Amino acid sequence: MRIFRLLLAVTTVLGALGLVSQSRAEPTAPVATPADAPAPADAPAPQDAPAPLETLPRFALAVNAPTGWAISSFGASPYLRLGDHVALRGSIANYRYNGPPASIFAGFTEGGTGYGGRVTDIGIAVVVYPRRAWDGPVLEAGVLRRDRDVYVWPEFEEKAYTRSTVYAGRALIGWSWLIRERVFIAVAAGVSVGREHGTTTQDMLGGRSPTMSRVDRQTVDAEEYVRIGVVFGR
Numbered sequence: 723m724r725i726f727r728l729l730l731a732v733t734t735v736l737g738a739l740g741l742v743s744q745s746r747a748e749p750t751a752p753v754a755t756p757a758d759a760p761a762p763a764d765a766p767a768p769q770d771a772p773a774p775l776e777t778l779p780r781f782a783l784a785v786n787a788p789t790g791w792a793i794s795s796f797g798a799s800p801y802l803r804l805g806d807h808v809a810l811r812g813s814i815a816n817y818r819y820n821g822p823p824a825s826i827f828a829g830f831t832e833g834g835t836g837y838g839g840r841v842t843d844i845g846i847a848v849v850v851y852p853r854r855a856w857d858g859p860v861l862e863a864g865v866l867r868r869d870r871d872v873y874v875w876p877e878f879e880e881k882a883y884t885r886s887t888v889y890a891g892r893a894l895i896g897w898s899w900l901i902r903e904r905v906f907i908a909v910a911a912g913v914s915v916g917r918e919h920g921t922t923t924q925d926m927l928g929g930r931s932p933t934m935s936r937v938d939r940q941t942v943d944a945e946e947y948v949r950i951g952v953v954f955g956r
Contacts, residue, residue, distance in 0.1 A: 778803060778806070778854065778855050778856070778903070778953070779803070779903075779904075779953040779954055779955045780802070780803045780955045781800070781801065781802060781803070781953065781954055781955045782800070782801035782803075782809075782856065782906070782951050782952065782953040782954070783798070783799070783800050783801070783951055783952060783954075784798070784799045784801070784906070784908065784949035784950055784951025784952075785797065785798050785799075785949065785950060785951070786798075786815070786947065786948060786949060786950075787948045787949075787950060790817070790948070793817075793818060794817070794818050795815070795816075795817035795818065796815065796816050796817070797813065797814065797815035797816075797817070797843075797947065797949070798813075798814055798815075799811050799812060799813045799814075799947075799949050799951070800812045801849075801856075801951070801953075803855045803856075805855075806854055806855060807850060807851050807852065807853075807854060807855065808848065808849070808850055808851070808855075809848075809849045809851070809855055809856075810846065810847070810848060810849070811846070811847050811848075811849050811862070811864070812845070812846050813843065813844070813845045813846070813847070813866070813947075814842075814843065814844050814845075815842070815843045815947075816840060816841070816842045816843075817840070817841055818838070818839070818840060818841075819837055819838060819839045819840065819841050819870070819872040820837050821835065821837035821874070834877050835874060835875065835876045835877065836873075836874075836875040836876075836877075837872070837873070837874060837875075838872065838873050838875075839870070839871050839872030839873050839883075840871055840872070841868060841869070841870050841871075841872065842868070842869045843866055843867070843868050844866065844867050845864055845865060845866030845867070845892070846864050846865065846866075847862045847863060847864025847865075847892070847894075848862070848863055848864060849861070849862045850862070851898070856898050856900045856906045856908075856951075856953060857898055857899070857900035857906070858897070858898065859895075859896075859897060859898075860894070860895065860896040860897055860898050860908060860910050861894075861895055862893065862894040862895070862896070862910060862912070863891070863892070863893045863894075864891070864892060865889070865890070865891050865892070866888075866889075866890055866891075866892055866914065866916075867887065867888070867889055868887070868888040868889075868890065868916075868943075869886075869887050869888075870884055870885065870886045870887075870888070870918075870920070871884075871885050872884055880924055880925040880926055881924075881925045882922055882923070882924045882925070883922065883923045883925075884920060884921070884922045884923075884937060885920050885921055886918050886919060886920025886921070886922075886937050887918070887919055887920060888916045888917065888918045888941055888943075889916050889917060890914040890915055890916020890917070890941065890943070891914065891915060891916065892912060892913065892914035892915075892945050893912045893913065893914075894910040894911060894912030894945055894946075894947075895910060895911070895912060896908060896909050896910025896911060897909060897910075900953075903953070904952060904953055904954075905950075905951070905952055905953075906949075906950075906951050906952075906953065907948075907949070907950050907951075908947075908948070908949045908951070909946075909947070909948050909949075910946065910947055911944070911945065911946040912944075912945045912946075913942065913943070913944060913945055914941070914942070914943045914945050915940070915941070915942050916940070916941050917938075917939070917940055917941065918937055918938070918939050918940075918941045919937060919938055920936075920937040921934055921935065921936060921937060922934070922935050922936075922937055
C-alpha cells in the first residue's frame with residue numbers, strides 16, 4: 723500500500739513539472755487544407771479575371787511618300803487607336819491638279835489639254851484592321867471636304883477656271899506594314915462619291931468678257947494614298 727502511495731505521489735509531482743506530458747505520442751504532420759493546396763498548372767482562370775490589355779501604342783503620325791513632295795504633293799495623317807482593331811485617321815492634303823484619271827491617256831491622242839491649280843482635302847475616317855492596329859489588311863470609310871481651285875485648258879480653246887467645294891463620303895481598302903512596332907507603311911485605294919458646288923469662269927476669245935456659270939453636280943473620284951508613319955505613346 724505504501725509503495726502504491728509512493729508511486730502516486732511521484733507521478734503527481736512529475737505531472738506538475740510537465741515531464742509526464744512529454745511522453746505523449748509524437749504530433750502528426752500538419753494536414754494541408756484545400757486553401758493551402760496549389761492549383762494545377764492547367765486550371766482555368768476565374769471567370770471574372772480581366773483580359774490582358776493590348777500593348778500597342780495609342781497615337782501615330784504619318785506623312786505621304788517623299789516621291790510626292792517632288793511634284794508638290796503634301797499630306798499628313800494623325801491616328802488615334804480606339805481598340806485592338808479600330809483607329810480614327812485624320813487627313814489633310816494639298817496637291818497639284820492633274821486632271822481626271824482618264825487624262826493619262828491624252829498623250830496617245832492628237833492635241834492635248836492642260837491642267838493646273840491646287841486641290842486641298844480635309845477628312846476623317848474610321849479604319850478597321852482585321853489583324854491588329856497598323857498591321858495587315860486595311861478597311862476604311864469616312865467623309866471629306868475637297869476645295870478645288872483649278873483650271874482646264876483644251877488646245878485651241880478657252881481656259882476654264884473652277885473654284886468649288888466638294889463634300890463626299892469615301893471608302894478605301896489597302897494594306898499596312900508595321901515594322902518593329904514603331905514604324906508603318908500604309909497604302910490604300912478606293913472611291914469617293916459626293917456633291918460639288920461652286921463657279922466656273924470661262925475665258926473668251928477675241929477679247930470678249932469672261933462668262934461665269936454655276937457648278938452643282940455629283941462627283942465620283944478615284945482615291946488613293948501612301949502614308950509612312952511613326953507610332954508613339956502607350
